[in-house]
């Protein structure tokens with residue numbers, strides 16, 4: 001009746017509650033979909049420890065899979081390895097920019113003690129609306145845990161940038 | 166595309182029927198934040214000691230998260246309001262995982278609630294323990310004061326916690342190591358935020374510098390306690406599952422010195438706050454501020470121990 005490919009395909013269409021232009025797969029939150037007998041086990045990982053959307057993601061996965069005939073759906077949490085913005089897919093990055101959100105650069109690698117940075121983080125950020133460079137950082141903390149706020153000097157619009165972690 | 170979020174209200178209408186058991190008022194309604202995570206105790210590790218240790222690190226995060234969240238809608242401007250709320254949220258997430266880990270390691274830690282109560286163990290730990298059962302350092306308890314006090318305290322706390330979490334990332338307990346590795350990424354942002362503001366206030370106006378100097382005098386007396394080794398911490402360090410905080414002191418000192426020297430600010434010459442009745446925060450002995458903080462944190466949950474939303 002049920003095949004792993006189908007369950008994976010169904011789960012991979014479920015979108016993120018806070019950034020609905022992205023699927024959980026594009027965001028890198030969907031780690032695994034396993035089918036054993038009639039049981040579908042989906043593994044997700046939080047973007048940040050305090051991610052308030054985990055329960056909604058779980059419910060959305062359960063609902064969507066149930067709607068497609070998978071009655072027994074279990075959602076597990078994976079904490080290791082910790083989510084990285086590097087896991088956002090190419091398609092996800094394009095979807096972000098299409099929706100006015102700047103995509104992250106490469107995540108910093110940590111070797112040894114984490115260095116203190118007393119000057120604002122330097123990133124090459126382009127305005128997702130007009131494409132101009134030189135955007136100014138307004139705050140490292142945006143409306144969701146994973147974004148910073150920038151302002152474009154050309155079109156003067158503020159925009160979100162997904163932080164590198 | 167099947168998008169379940171055409172309206173923000175869709176979720177409110179349908180969720181009750183599906184996961185009624187998970188709708189406790191005060192959780193974020195994922196019944197078990199460690200669902201599917203292997204919580205087996207590693208060989209050579211004492212489960213009760215591990216539980217007590219997770220409580221310490223979880224309580225540090227929980228109490229400080231609550232304190233910082235009091236800035237929400239009160240910060241100097243919208244950006245700082247959002248930043249402090251985000252930092253509080255990261256710490257709350259760490260607290261939730263650590264308290265869940267504590268409960269899984271030693272179920273006897275969890276307060277007993279009325280039969281049929283839907284409150285998950287980590288929430289029972291957060292909302293139904295009395296002050297003397299909390300194991301956080303006293304450093305995180307005092308009121309926020311002005312923005313300078315908050316910045317000075319956040320700088321010290323996040324520097325201390327980052328050094329701790331970096332070491333904890335190699336814990337033999339895979340749950341603790343995972344929580345720590347994730348926390349490192351988050352607290353790196355917290356420390357940078359506090360350090361940049363520290364510098365800004367130090368070189369800002371005469372008034373901002375005056376307030377920062379006053380803040381240091383307020384924050385500093387509880388600094389030493391961050392590095393005092395409790396017997397539980399000594400044991401978990403020996404068992405390879407936890408960190409002796411004394412081993413982070415030099416690194417924390419060096420990082421803070423970087424900030425202080427660029428800011429032209431010296432450590433204040435004030436005596437450390439001594440133990441109370443022979444104990445400190447890790448022994449359940451807290452400051453006067455703690456009672457009021459817990460009252461605010463716990464009052465609604467305690468009034469509705471079977472509360473459902």
Ligand SMILES: [Zn+2]
Pocket residue numbers: 127128129130131132152153154155156157
């Ligand atoms: Zn622009």
